[in-house]
């Protein structure tokens with residue numbers, strides 16, 4: 001009997017102890033996993049889509065993936081007009097979230113500003129060589145260096161048509177615009193200058209005198225002119241024989257002189273028109289010389305403009321039949337080259 005009571009008591013104590021142990025030692029909760037440091041940066045807050053269109057401009061906030069070129073394509077229907085938006089906003093590129101104004105109408109026609117006016121340098125070349133340089137001949141390495149200089153310093157090479165549209169107040173051009181021209185008809189233009197111009201996507205105008213388009217090795221053939229004409233080189237007139245249009249020859253009467261000049265201007269244009277299926281609108285005067293009679297003839301014959309070799313840049317009010325050009329000598333260093341690239345005149349405003 002005593003044993004039974006003792007056993008019962010022990011059992012009760014055991015149950016009690018178990019209950020006490022259950023009550024005082026709850027099961028440990030699983031430890032919370034420590035937050036791991038994230039390798040991915042937190043996603044940026046979304047950029048609000050905000051585009052407001054006004055009659056003269058669009059105000060917007062740049063979205064990821066948008067560029068100046070894509071905005072120009074979307075709002076101006078011309079991806080090459082990215083500079084137009086960049087210059088208006090005073091920026092070089094676009095970053096997401098940036099507020100941008102896209103002007104829908106031309107601004108700065110004629111390049112007139114409060115502090116002065118734009119001038120357009122037109123540079124001119126003649127011959128090129130692998131290694132020899134003189135006044136008329138520029139080496140391959142110097143020409144490549146000059147084109148690279150234009151690219152790296154924000155200059156934009158425009159066509160002659162774009163330049164004349166600027167003169168005519170038809171369209172604005174980039175503030176650091178440059179025109180590249182090459183005179184005569186030497187083979188080295190195709191061999192040396194053409195590949196470098198193509199590499200940079202630069203347009204250029206080649207003024208040829210048609211009597212020099214021969215089958216030899218030193219001058220350009222028609223098939224090469226056709227090829228260049230299809231690849232960014234605008235072929236224009238430099239007369240037929242390269243005579244000095246400003247001087248009478250020998251015993252030439254005034255009538256003979258007048259007829260000879262007329263022939264120089266019409267025949268060369270007709271030959272180019274037939275061979276290249278294009279209009280000749282511009283003339284580079286041989287030796288850069290002209291006079292009022294030649295200018296009157298050019299106007300009568302429908303030429304849009306003509307070029308001297310007066311070393312200066314061109315404002316919008318330059319006479320269109322007496323456009324300045326700066327010859328780039330083969331002896332120039334890069335600093336001398338740059339001194340021919342004046343793109344703004346503020347002297348009158350100081």
Ligand SMILES: [Zn+2]
Pocket residue numbers: 183184238242286287
């Ligand atoms: Zn010439």
